[in-house]
Amino acid sequence: MAHIQFNLNFDELKEKILTSNLDDILKSTMVLVLNEYMKQEQTDYLNAQSYERSSDRRDYRNGYYERELLMSIGNVPLRVPRTHSGEFHTSALKKYERSDQSFLLALVEMVVNGVSTRKVTNVVNKLCGENVSKSFVSSLTKKLDPVVEEWANRSLSEIYYPYVFVDAMYVKVREYNRVVSKAIYIATAIDDNGKRHVLGFDVDHEESYEAWKDFLHRLKQRGLQAPRLVISDAHSGLKKAIQRVFVGTAWQRCTVHFKRNVIDKMPKKGIQEVKNDFKRIYNGSSTQEARNIKNEFIEKYKDQPKLEKAIHTLEEGFEDTIQYLVEPLNIINLYALPTS
Structure with a gap:
């Protein structure tokens, strides 16, 4: 499989994603990244791994205290590590305050594209503004991957979405050492309470009937029930796919x-x-x-x-x-x- 790198235009994606219900997955990844980063800071300060006997050790771990961090997407509960002497202080929270938006967008890009060491490195660099060890990035990648994977494949059967929006935008992608254009498919929805949700993303070479049909089928397989109305542009392949996958659903041209x-x-x-x-x-x-x-x-x-x-x-x-x-x-x- 080709190694793909995306350069997403977040100005274009802003309304589709940041105003939709990505809060749960973003909060989960934020908590994981910040907690792991603070633990790594503590390890660097102590100069010793957990349970490691070392003559160079500066202090000892002393559990955690709970701290809520106010972010642009709401309050996020964190576990801040402590030391016996109380002299250790994390810098992660102050660094986050200086990089709120760029850190958030880096997380969104990772959620859209999937977890990779490059994406995780970018996320951490947005937070701390410096390079981190490969071993830390590797460890964090292994922990983030199942979180994002679970969200991307979560069931859609628990909520009925009467109004579904589907759209595609083209982004520049680095593939096989060359830059090509790819279509990123996006499905969002509005529930009965008027709340917006992101249902899923997919990537293909171009918009076509078969690609749209496969994308909509995957949403259906995850439990998406036929909506009352699907809103999209007038792409002929997309219109045909909507009619084929969601029989009886009305179509609204965007x-x-x-x-x-x-x-x-x-x-x-x-x-x-x-x-x-x-x-x-x-x-x-x-x-x-x-x-x-x-x-x-x-x-x-x-x-x-x-x-x-x-x-x-x-x-x-x-x-x-x-x-x-x-x-x-x-x-x-x-x-x-x-x-x-």
């Missing part, structure tokens, strides 16, 4: 992608009023209201040749983009802002 497609067909200058009128279409509170505003827009601008392509695109794809308006009012805003 409004973000669609609005971008329509606006791209408009002239680049002097059309702010046109854009404002177009965006009003999706402020409707019902399918009929949205249709009425859309018809008013077309009537107003139908005689402008420069808008002919934009109007054609709007008419062709409009109905697929307003499926969310038949859903309960309290989740309309969630549909109007899909994770793309």
